[in-house]
Amino acid sequence: MTDMDAPETEAAERGADRSRPLPEGTPLAFADRDPTAIDDATELYLLDRHSDADGTVRVQVLGWERDGDLVRVAYALPTGERLRDRYRWPTAGRYDESDFLALVRGLGYPPGAANLIAGEFARARSENGRWRIVTGRRSDGERESDAASGGERAEPATAAGERAAVSDAPSGLRERVRRLDPMATGSAAVVLLVLAVVIPATLATLTGGLTAASTALGGVLGAAALATLRLSIAAVS
Known part of the structure; x- marks a missing residue:
């Protein structure tokens, strides 16, 4: 495994200057934690424990699913809060421009084994109140994502579909233009x-x-x- 996806262990939960033990009954796996059962002080403690000097925080990948031209990656913060990032589905011949494939490879898996990334650990950053996994790929303007939207919280399917349609309309138009001869x-x-x-x-x-x-x-x-x-x-x- 890489530094990006180091698993949660007791040793990781007991850093040299972060020696406070987890509250009794708190699961080690982020995905098993209930954010509503964690008090404010514990939430701050967990985010601090899993933060890095570059401003990123360790998160646990829960899985992904394809939705037409999009792929949604679900993950959990150290507090157990569940989020999703939305990416464009990789385009044939332009795989090096895919943030989703960059994430999969960064977790130590080839594209053909993408279904195995669930449970791995990545890094994420909060910008303007929105979380986003750091895939490691840099695109135009030093952005780290080929999707116009940032991380998204769970929301009703209708609202999510409407937001996706508005957010992805310019990208869809660009794709159609690129297909012209x-x-x-x-x-x-x-x-x-x-x-x-x-x-x-x-x-x-x-x-x-x-x-x-x-x-x-x-x-x-x-x-x-x-x-x-x-x-x-x-x-x-």
Whole structure:
């Protein structure tokens, strides 16, 4: 096992400067602890005991499940409070960009053994009141997640679905743009640009001069060519 997933033991519960024993009856496994049965002082004690100098806290992974294009990872804080993080499901050919696979590998398992991560220990950080597992992968802007949302508490399925739809809409649009064929969109942009010049010129020849209608048509075709060209660029970026 790695430092990221060191298991809970009696030795770990008795650090050199954190020698206070756990209250009698408190389970060693985070997942077995009842947060409603832990008093405030014990909660502070547990979070301090399992915190690190970098601001992270040890958490226990409970499991994960796929939900369409998303994967939800459940975990427990040292107090027993249960949370979930939401990630994008790994995209073929872009596995190095997957926070979920980074988490699985960080826990010492290959992707094919992802179902075995339940019970392992990872690190999490609270930012702006929201917990998030530290997967170890850095993306644009030094963010540690490829999902727009942070950790999420258990909530009704309807509310969770509505939040997921709003949060993931921009990501879904980007995925659709990336699936476009840049060669096809680039060719379409060239054709539209040519038509934006040729059609007004042809109409001007037939009618004896440019008209407002032919000029407007040329403008529409030119704008369409520019938009198509931007899609082509976005598909390869």
